[in-house]
Amino acid sequence: MTGMNLVGPEADALDLGAVFRALADEHRRSVMTELAVDRSDSERGCNSFDLPISKQTQTHHFRVLREAGLIDEIDYGNRKGIRLRRADIEKRFPGLLALLGAESPGGTAPR
Amino acid sequence: MTGMNLVGPEADALDLGAVFRALADEHRRSVMTELAVDRSDSERGCNSFDLPISKQTQTHHFRVLREAGLIDEIDYGNRKGIRLRRADIEKRFPGLLALLGAESPGGTAPR
DNA sequence: CTTCAGGTACGACTTGCATCGTACCTGAAG
DNA sequence: CTTCAGGTACGATGCAAGTCGTACCTGAAG
Numbered sequence: 001m002t003g004m005n006l007v008g009p010e011a012d013a014l015d016l017g018a019v020f021r022a023l024a025d026e027h028r029r030s031v032m033t034e035l036a037v038d039r040s041d042s043e044r045g046c047n048s049f050d051l052p053i054s055k056q057t058q059t060h061h062f063r064v065l066r067e068a069g070l071i072d073e074i075d076y077g078n079r080k081g082i083r084l085r086r087a088d089i090e091k092r093f094p095g096l097l098a099l100l101g102a103e104s105p106g107g108t109a110p111r
Numbered sequence: 112m113t114g115m116n117l118v119g120p121e122a123d124a125l126d127l128g129a130v131f132r133a134l135a136d137e138h139r140r141s142v143m144t145e146l147a148v149d150r151s152d153s154e155r156g157c158n159s160f161d162l163p164i165s166k167q168t169q170t171h172h173f174r175v176l177r178e179a180g181l182i183d184e185i186d187y188g189n190r191k192g193i194r195l196r197r198a199d200i201e202k203r204f205p206g207l208l209a210l211l212g213a214e215s216p217g218g219t220a221p222r
Numbered sequence: 223c224t225t226c227a228g229g230t231a232c233g234a235c236t237t238g239c240a241t242c243g244t245a246c247c248t249g250a251a252g
Numbered sequence: 253c254t255t256c257a258g259g260t261a262c263g264a265t266g267c268a269a270g271t272c273g274t275a276c277c278t279g280a281a282g
Contacts, residue, residue: 016210026128054242056242060239075259076248078248078249078258096210099206156228166229167231168270171270189228189279190228
């Protein structure tokens with residue numbers, strides 16, 4: 001089976017409190033900002049975001065993002081994929097990703 | 112002197128991280144939700160939000176909201192006023208207040 | 223003046239959370 | 253098989269933050 005065994009809440013069950021708590025951390029927010037800017041929404045590797053923290057801590061952060069419903073984690077056994085749940089987020093919290101994208105250091109305005 | 116000696120950051124200096132950290136707390140978020148829904152943006156008393164916490168803790172939460180740039184606190188000496196910084200927030204983080212307003216228990220949609 | 227309610231300052235306590243060390247699992251490559 | 257890199261599980265640690273107790277200040281009302 002190819003992945004997706006790690007699941008978060010349904011689109012309608014996304015909790016704004018959990019989302020804000022997830023985005024309160026600088027590292028998690030930088031991940032979400034990168035994802036928000038990349039309009040291709042392609043699956044990304046966990047270490048494509050170079051976070052200055054240990055891999056155990058990265059595991060923790062990605063879990064928080066998944067449990068908040070912001071990303072999907074695709075488990076391949078010895079490798080993991082990350083994908084932004086853009087449609088679900090836009091449906092439940094329209095404009096949130098734009099706020100994150102506007103914070104992109106490259107000045108990558110959503111237009 | 113009529114108030115406003117308590118000041119937060121300038122409109123352009125609002126930090127998304129500080130805002131998310133402020134909104135991560137349930138009590139602070141409930142205050143902001145109430146403020147976001149009330150389009151009159153009139154000055155409100157501190158205990159017009161009935162929070163199930165002591166007054167010292169309320170002082171703490173309002174301070175966090177002010178330092179995040181979300182509200183103004185008007186000091187009258189023995190009384191205090193609270194006012195939402197709607198224009199500044201909308202300018203810097205357009206759509207944020209709509210997200211909060213949509214969480215209002217009364218189903219008070221922003222329009 | 224005294225009384226009283228609203229608010230703050232300081233400190234203590236407790237919980238939550240970010241972080242990492244150690245150990246272990248998984249799958250791919252030799 | 254062994255080796256190795258990516259990832260997880262569990263536990264410990266350190267720090268930030270939410271909460272409240274006590275004491276004090278401020279202004280209004282008697």
